[in-house]
Amino acid sequence: MLKILKYSFYDLMRSRWSYVYFIFYLLLGFVLLFLNNDVSKAVITLMNIIIVLVPLIATIFGVMYYYNSKEFTELLLAQPIKRTSIFLGQYLGVSGSLAMSLVLGLGIPFTLYGLLKSNAIWDFSLLLVAGAFLTFIFTALAFNIALSNENKIKGFGYAVLLWLFLAVIYDGIFLISLIIFEEYPLDNFSLVSTMLNPIDLSRTLILLKLDISALLGYTGAVFKKFFGTNFGFFVSMGVLMIWTILPVWRMVHKAKRKDF
Amino acid sequence: MIQVANLHKKFGKTQVLDNLDLEIDGGGIFAILGPNGSGKTTLIKSILGMVIMDKGSISVLGAAIKTNWNYRKEINYLPQIANFPGNLKVRELIKMIVDLRQKPNRADELIELFKLEDFLDKKLTTLSGGTKQKVNIVLSFMFDSPLLILDEPTTGLDPLALINLKKLIQEEKNKGKTILITSHILQFVEEVADEIIYLLEGKIYFKGSLEQLKSKTEQTDIEHAIAAIATQPQHA
Numbered sequence: 001m002l003k004i005l006k007y008s009f010y011d012l013m014r015s016r017w018s019y020v021y022f023i024f025y026l027l028l029g030f031v032l033l034f035l036n037n038d039v040s041k042a043v044i045t046l047m048n049i050i051i052v053l054v055p056l057i058a059t060i061f062g063v064m065y066y067y068n069s070k071e072f073t074e075l076l077l078a079q080p081i082k083r084t085s086i087f088l089g090q091y092l093g094v095s096g097s098l099a100m101s102l103v104l105g106l107g108i109p110f111t112l113y114g115l116l117k118s119n120a121i122w123d124f125s126l127l128l129v130a131g132a133f134l135t136f137i138f139t140a141l142a143f144n145i146a147l148s149n150e151n152k153i154k155g156f157g158y159a160v161l162l163w164l165f166l167a168v169i170y171d172g173i174f175l176i177s178l179i180i181f182e183e184y185p186l187d188n189f190s191l192v193s194t195m196l197n198p199i200d201l202s203r204t205l206i207l208l209k210l211d212i213s214a215l216l217g218y219t220g221a222v223f224k225k226f227f228g229t230n231f232g233f234f235v236s237m238g239v240l241m242i243w244t245i246l247p248v249w250r251m252v253h254k255a256k257r258k259d260f
Numbered sequence: 261m262i263q264v265a266n267l268h269k270k271f272g273k274t275q276v277l278d279n280l281d282l283e284i285d286g287g288g289i290f291a292i293l294g295p296n297g298s299g300k301t302t303l304i305k306s307i308l309g310m311v312i313m314d315k316g317s318i319s320v321l322g323a324a325i326k327t328n329w330n331y332r333k334e335i336n337y338l339p340q341i342a343n344f345p346g347n348l349k350v351r352e353l354i355k356m357i358v359d360l361r362q363k364p365n366r367a368d369e370l371i372e373l374f375k376l377e378d379f380l381d382k383k384l385t386t387l388s389g390g391t392k393q394k395v396n397i398v399l400s401f402m403f404d405s406p407l408l409i410l411d412e413p414t415t416g417l418d419p420l421a422l423i424n425l426k427k428l429i430q431e432e433k434n435k436g437k438t439i440l441i442t443s444h445i446l447q448f449v450e451e452v453a454d455e456i457i458y459l460l461e462g463k464i465y466f467k468g469s470l471e472q473l474k475s476k477t478e479q480t481d482i483e484h485a486i487a488a489i490a491t492q493p494q495h496a
Binding site: 014015071075078079080081083256257 | 271305308309331332333335344345346348359361
């Protein structure tokens with residue numbers, strides 16, 4: 001598997017896309033710091049961008065990579081290599097290089113700006129961890145979609161729909177249901193539905209870490225009570241883990257049964 | 261060498277392989293023939309484990325291939341359409357495959373034979389179809405494995421390369437290897453094959469030597485024999 005990982009990673013590192021992605025974050029980091037002049041504020045702005053952009057890029061990139069490397073995959077399948085290793089290696093190559101672009105691209109400007117001495121370092125680290133999780137989750141989802149759809153256009157369509165659903169539509173449905181059922185106690189409902197969407201979960205985690213939960217009203221207090229504790233934090237991390245492992249597991253399962 | 265027993269494979273609603281049984285003992289060149297869509301490539305890919313069979317069993321070199329992947333160490337495969345990762349250079353591709361298989365190889369000798377030296381630093385997307393096929397041949401002949409599977413090896417080759425390919429195939433045969441070939445070029449088949457396996461509608465229709473095929477169909481040349489066998493009602 002490590003060899004496949006190496007080749008996928010190497011292949012991606014040579015492609016222009018990884019650089020574009022890396023340079024984008026590098027510029028974003030510098031510009032935000034320059035405009036905000038404050039690490040904590042920059043972290044908040046950054047969060048809003050990362051939470052939406054990272055899943056989008058990971059989804060599109062994942063689908064694109066899978067379809068583009070079809071030949072490579074077929075070549076590998078005839079070699080004495082385990083199927084699981086081929087797909088896990090490629091998956092880790094893509095998600096690893098994307099996560100690296102994110103962490104390095106944002107890490108460099110913030111470190112240069114004096115992040116290590118500022119007290120925003122934990123917020124910032126949490127932001128990067130959430131970003132990395134989102135990368136791994138959405139790349140895995142994208143691989144799932146691509147494996148199930150031979151037709152590229154369909155695959156791309158589903159991938160974009162998935163992103164749109166989790167990033168935008170889910171929140172809409174969530175809000176509408178809050179309004180419709182406002183007569184009922186909704187604390188647990190809100191908690192659970194937040195947990196079920198990795199984008200919302202990451203956003204809530206970071207927001208609460210940033211101590212601006214007062215803005216969130218009563219539900220915010222409930223959230224704070226849950227996510228603010230160590231227990232809540234570990235449960236959230238656990239849920240993000242599950243969100244990563246389940247799609248990866250299904251990807252491997254699907255790949256084992258696919259004809260090439 | 262290869263045992264296939266009641267192999268079934270469906271793609272959607274099309275039954276591509278239908279209760280296929282095949283036994284290939286070691287040594288010699290076996291040509292798998294059949295009209296388009298008769299399941300030749302599916303059969304080959306099932307043996308390689310690229311296509312997952314619905315029912316049946318396949319064993320290669322005495323080991324069942326289900327859940328096993330190590331047996332592919334003993335197979336060299338030449339795919340039908342030479343599709344390679346485009347952004348790699350020829351040299352890198354060869355290096356990669358050598359690295360993945362960890363076996364002694366004779367790539368340099370083959371590169372010289374097919375005059376590929378000038379293409380080593382070119383990217384695979386820039387190569388013509390015939391040159392790609394030559395790279396394909398280098399990749400599939402450079403390791404010393406007891407079983408070779410060649411899917412349409414002659415596609416796009418110039419006459420000189422074709423002569424070299426035939427020479428290579430004969431060499432491998434003389435080393436006692438088993439070679440499976442699919443081809444639509446009957447002249448090529450007639451020249452190299454020891455035995456013919458004729459597939460039709462997902463079943464083995466005929467298996468035997470060229471002479472047997474000719475006498476069975478009462479034809480004098482292979483083209484007419486192949487044409488006649490498809491219209492004959494009885495099974496082999």
